[in-house]
Amino acid sequence: xxxxxxxxxxxxxxxxxxxPLGTDVATMWQSLLDGRTGFGPVTxxxxxxxxxxxxxxxxxxxxxxxxxxPSPFVGVGRNTKFALASAAQAWKQAGLxxxxxPSSSQSQVDPxxxxxxxxxxxxxxxxxxxxxxxxxxxxxxxxxxxxxxxAKAAYENMSxxxxxxxxxxxxxxxxxxxxxxxxxxxxxxxACTASTQAIGEATEILRRGDADLMIAGGAHTMIHxxxxxxxxxxxxxxxxxxxxxxxxxxxxxxRDGFVMGEGAGMLVLETLEHAQxxxxxxxxxxxxxxxxxxxxxxxxxxxxGQGARYSMLEAxxxxxxxxxxxxxNGRPLIHYxxxxxxxxxxxxxxxxxxxxxxxxxRAGQIPxxxxxxxxxxxxxxxxxxxxxxxxxxxxxxxLPPTKNLNKPxxxxxxxxxxxxxxxVNSIGGVRTALxxxxxxxxxxxxxxxxxxxxxxx
Amino acid sequence: MDxxxxxxxxxxxxxxxxxxxxxWEGLLAGSSCLRPISRFDPxxxxxxxxxxxxDFSARDFVPKTYRKAVKVMARDIELxxxxxxxxxxxxxxxxxxxxxxxxxxxxxxxxxxxxxxxxGLIAAELDELTSxxxxxxxxxxxxxxxxxxxxxxxxxxGNLQPLWLLKYLPNMLSCHVTIIHDAQGPSNTITCAExxxxxxxxxxxxxxxxxxxxxxxxxxxxxxxxEMGMLRMDFAKRLAPTGDETDGAKIVRPFDPNTPGGLxxxxxxxxxxxxxxxxxxxxxxxxxxxSGFGAxxxxxxxxxxxxxxxxQYAIQSAIKDAGLTPADIDAILPHASGVPHMDAxxxxxxxxxxxxxxxxxxxxxxxPNIGDTMAGHGSIAIGVGAMCVRKRTLPARLxxxxxxxxxxxxPADVRDAPINHMLICTNAQGGQNGAVxxxxxxxxxx
Numbered sequence: 094x095x096x097x098x099x100x101x102x103x104x105x106x107x108x109x110x111x112x113p114l115g116t117d118v119a120t121m122w123q124s125l126l127d128g129r130t131g132f133g134p135v136t137x138x139x140x141x142x143x144x145x146x147x148x149x150x151x152x153x154x155x156x157x158x159x160x161x162x163p164s165p166f167v168g169v170g171r172n173t174k175f176a177l178a179s180a181a182q183a184w185k186q187a188g189l190x191x192x193x194x195p196s197s198s199q200s201q202v203d204p205x206x207x208x209x210x211x212x213x214x215x216x217x218x219x220x221x222x223x224x225x226x227x228x229x230x231x232x233x234x235x236x237x238x239x240x241x242x243x244a245k246a247a248y249e250n251m252s253x254x255x256x257x258x259x260x261x262x263x264x265x266x267x268x269x270x271x272x273x274x275x276x277x278x279x280x281x282x283x284a285c286t287a288s289t290q291a292i293g294e295a296t297e298i299l300r301r302g303d304a305d306l307m308i309a310g311g312a313h314t315m316i317h318x319x320x321x322x323x324x325x326x327x328x329x330x331x332x333x334x335x336x337x338x339x340x341x342x343x344x345x346x347x348r349d350g351f352v353m354g355e356g357a358g359m360l361v362l363e364t365l366e367h368a369q370x371x372x373x374x375x376x377x378x379x380x381x382x383x384x385x386x387x388x389x390x391x392x393x394x395x396x397x398g399q400g401a402r403y404s405m406l407e408a409x410x411x412x413x414x415x416x417x418x419x420x421x422n423g424r425p426l427i428h429y430x431x432x433x434x435x436x437x438x439x440x441x442x443x444x445x446x447x448x449x450x451x452x453x454x455r456a457g458q459i460p461x462x463x464x465x466x467x468x469x470x471x472x473x474x475x476x477x478x479x480x481x482x483x484x485x486x487x488x489x490x491x492l493p494p495t496k497n498l499n500k501p502x503x504x505x506x507x508x509x510x511x512x513x514x515x516x517v518n519s520i521g522g523v524r525t526a527l528x529x530x531x532x533x534x535x536x537x538x539x540x541x542x543x544x545x546x547x548x549x550x
Numbered sequence: 551m552d553x554x555x556x557x558x559x560x561x562x563x564x565x566x567x568x569x570x571x572x573x574w575e576g577l578l579a580g581s582s583c584l585r586p587i588s589r590f591d592p593x594x595x596x597x598x599x600x601x602x603x604x605d606f607s608a609r610d611f612v613p614k615t616y617r618k619a620v621k622v623m624a625r626d627i628e629l630x631x632x633x634x635x636x637x638x639x640x641x642x643x644x645x646x647x648x649x650x651x652x653x654x655x656x657x658x659x660x661x662x663x664x665x666x667x668x669x670g671l672i673a674a675e676l677d678e679l680t681s682x683x684x685x686x687x688x689x690x691x692x693x694x695x696x697x698x699x700x701x702x703x704x705x706x707x708g709n710l711q712p713l714w715l716l717k718y719l720p721n722m723l724s725c726h727v728t729i730i731h732d733a734q735g736p737s738n739t740i741t742c743a744e745x746x747x748x749x750x751x752x753x754x755x756x757x758x759x760x761x762x763x764x765x766x767x768x769x770x771x772x773x774x775x776x777e778m779g780m781l782r783m784d785f786a787k788r789l790a791p792t793g794d795e796t797d798g799a800k801i802v803r804p805f806d807p808n809t810p811g812g813l814x815x816x817x818x819x820x821x822x823x824x825x826x827x828x829x830x831x832x833x834x835x836x837x838x839x840x841s842g843f844g845a846x847x848x849x850x851x852x853x854x855x856x857x858x859x860x861x862q863y864a865i866q867s868a869i870k871d872a873g874l875t876p877a878d879i880d881a882i883l884p885h886a887s888g889v890p891h892m893d894a895x896x897x898x899x900x901x902x903x904x905x906x907x908x909x910x911x912x913x914x915x916x917x918p919n920i921g922d923t924m925a926g927h928g929s930i931a932i933g934v935g936a937m938c939v940r941k942r943t944l945p946a947r948l949x950x951x952x953x954x955x956x957x958x959x960x961p962a963d964v965r966d967a968p969i970n971h972m973l974i975c976t977n978a979q980g981g982q983n984g985a986v987x988x989x990x991x992x993x994x995x996x
Binding site: 138139140141142143144146165204205208209215224225227228230231233236237238239240241242243244245247248251253256257259260261262263265266269270273274275276277278279280281282283284290294297298300301303318322323324325326327328334384385386387388389390391392399400403407532533534535536 | 590591592593594595619622660661665669670671676677679680681683684687691693695696697698699700701702705707708710711712713714715716719720721722724725726728729731732733734735736737738739740741742743749753756760762777780781782785786844845846847848849850859860863867978979980981982983
C-alpha cells in the first residue's frame, strides 16, 4: 500500500439532490427502485428536427421552497438553482440549520473552517440572443464576423447577468454565500467526472485538516441547443426517438448512447471528530478516492481501461481493500459498484474490462448498476448523485437496477442488476460501495464509500 | 511530516513571448505589452487595449505526431500546451512526448505524473460557429432551429466539425497535456477565474505531499481577448475604458485610489512541481520550495474589509502551512488587477495580515506589463515569484498612477533583494482566493 501521512477520517452527514426523478433524495431513490425513467421530449427549446429530441429534464424550481429569503439569488442560472436547492437539503439533514427557517440556521461551525468543493458545469448559454448577435455581425461575403457590428448587437441584445452566470465558478460562489462558507473553495470542471473528483478532493482537504467541514458535489445542465448539438456531433447521444422512455440501455447490445440529464447532488462532509463534537449522525464514510488520467486520446478511452483501472486501484488502496479481499460470507469486500455506465458502446465495454482487470475472477460476484439508465447523464453532476445512490444502498441494503438491460452484450458479462432492484439484506446488506466516473478527455475518478461503523475501522 | 515539494521548471507564454526568460527580461526592463488590440476590430468596445501574444503557433510546441490535434485546440489550450513544453524543457526532464534527447527514457513513470491546469469559460470562435449558424437561417434571415436539426441527415449543425465541443471544454487544457506527456497520475481542471492557477498549484502540492504523484504539471492558461471574453469582462465592470490611449501601462495602475479598471492579457503559466528529494537526486535546477498554500472564499459585501476575509484566510493559512509568521515574508506578488473594488479588497486583506509592516514589504505587480491573464495569472505570478526567489532580485515596477503612500507599490527600478520567503496571492471575480508561499530552496525543508 502507498505510504500516506496520518490523517482524519471523513464522514458524510448530509445529502441532497435535484434530478429528473425527484427534487429530494427520498423521491429520487423510490423512483430508481421503481425502475422509472425520466426521459421525455425536450420542452426547453424546439428540438423537433434534432436526431436526439429528448432528454431527462428536471422540474423548474422555486427557491422559496428551500430558502426563507431567495432574493439574493434572483437571476441565477438553472444549474445554480439546482445546486442551491440540493445544498439546502444536505445542510438541513446534517443538522446545520434549515435555510428555510432563518432562526434555526445559526450553525455552530466556524465559517473559515467550512470549505466548498464543487464540480459544477458552466451556466446555460443565452442561445437566442447569442445567435442573434452572431448573425448580426456576420459578413457573408468575407465569411467572418465583423467585430464592431457584433459588439453593437451584443450590447443591444445580451444581458450582463446571463453572461456572468455562465462562468463556471458562479454556482460555487452562490452556494458558499448561501451557507456561509469562507474556507477553501474550489470548482473543478473535468467533464463527466467533475463532481466525483470534487467529492474526492474535498475529502482530501478534510483528511489533511485544512477544513472541518466541506460542502461537496456538483450541478449541471447542458440541455440547450448548442449543448445538445455538441454531443450529437460527437455521436455520444442515443437517437432512439421511437422509444424515448427506454432510450438509455447501458450494457445492452443495442445501446446507442446516453440521454442527457440535468440536476445537482450535494453532500456535507466533515471530519469524524467534527461530526462527533457537534453530535451529527454520520450517514456513511468516505474511505477511498482515486484519480488518474488515460493520457490516451481526447476522443477515445484507453481500450484496456487502464486509466479506469488505476483510478479504482488507487481508491481501493486508500480504503485499505485488496481486490481479492472477501468478507466473512465469502463476498468480495466491495458489495456494490455504481458504474459510470453511460450507455455508449465504448464506455460500457471498456468499463467492464477495467473492472475485470481490477477484480479478476471475482468481478462477476460484485453487483453493479448504472442509474444513468433511468436518470440520464447529469454530466458534471452525475458523480455526486451517484455517490448519494451509494449512500442509499448502504442505508437500505437495496441495489437500484440497470434499466432496459434486455439484450446483454456478450462483452458486458458482469452482474449489472438487470431491470429489477435487488435486496441484499439477507446476505449482510451493503457495507462498502465503489463509484466510478470517467470524463471525456480521459480524466477518471473513483470513490469508495463505506457504512459508518464507529471508531473501530 | 509532509513530503517537501519544489519548483524545478517554469514554462510560460505571455505577451513577452514564449518561455520564462522573455517574461523576466521584460519585467526587468519595465516594459509593457498592453497595446491596441490587433486580433479583431475592438472599436465597438469601450476597452480597446490588451496584451496579446504575437507570432505564436501551437504547432511548434507539439510532437509531430500530435499536430493534427491542434485544430481542436482553442487558444487557451494552445497556451497551456506550449507552456507545458517549456516547463518540461526548463526542468531538464524527459517525458514520452518531450524527450530531452533522442531515445532517452522518461524521467518519471507515467503514473507518478499528475496534471492540474486551471481554465476559464472558453468562448467559441465566432467565425467557426457563425459560418455554421448562417446556414440555418430561414427566408426572413432569422435563425431556425428546425433547419439546424439533423434528423433528416442534412441539417445545418452538420457544418460544425464533429469534435467542435471538445475544442472548448475547459478540461482539455489538462487532457492534451496529459496525452502529449503521458501523464497518467491525478489530473484536474480548476475553474475559479483568476484563482485557478494558484489553486491548481495548491492541489498539485497536496497531491505530491500525500504521495499520489512525484511530479505535476501545474498552472493555468486563458485567453479572453476575443469578442465574447471582452463583452463578459466589460459586463463584470472589470475593464478600464481606454479612449484614445495606446499605452496600456498608463491605464493599469494597481492600488492607485483612482484606478480606472484593468486590462486583459492572454497567457499561460505551467510549473513543474517535483518532490524535493527526487529533484535533488537528479541534480535538478531548483527555483524555490513551495512551502505553504491556503485558500478561502470571500463573503459578499459592499465593505471591502468584510469581503477581504476569504483572501485573509487564504494568506494566513498559507503562511501557517509554511511554518512561518507574517514577519517572515520578504515580498508579495498580489493580483493587483487595477479594478477598484478588487484592489481595495486585496489591500484590506494584506493590511489585516501584515499590519504596519505592509508599508515596507515590496509588492511585485505584473498586470501593468502583461495585463490580467485570468486563469493564467496565478501560475504566471508564481513563476515570476520563483524567479525573484532564485535570482534574489525584484523586477522593475511600472505604475503610472499614485498608489496609496503607505504601500510599497509605486514605480521602482530593478533591485537586489535577498528573499527567503515570498507570498503570491490572488482574489478572483466570484470570490475564490488562493495564496502560496515560496521559500528559498537553500534552506533545509521544514
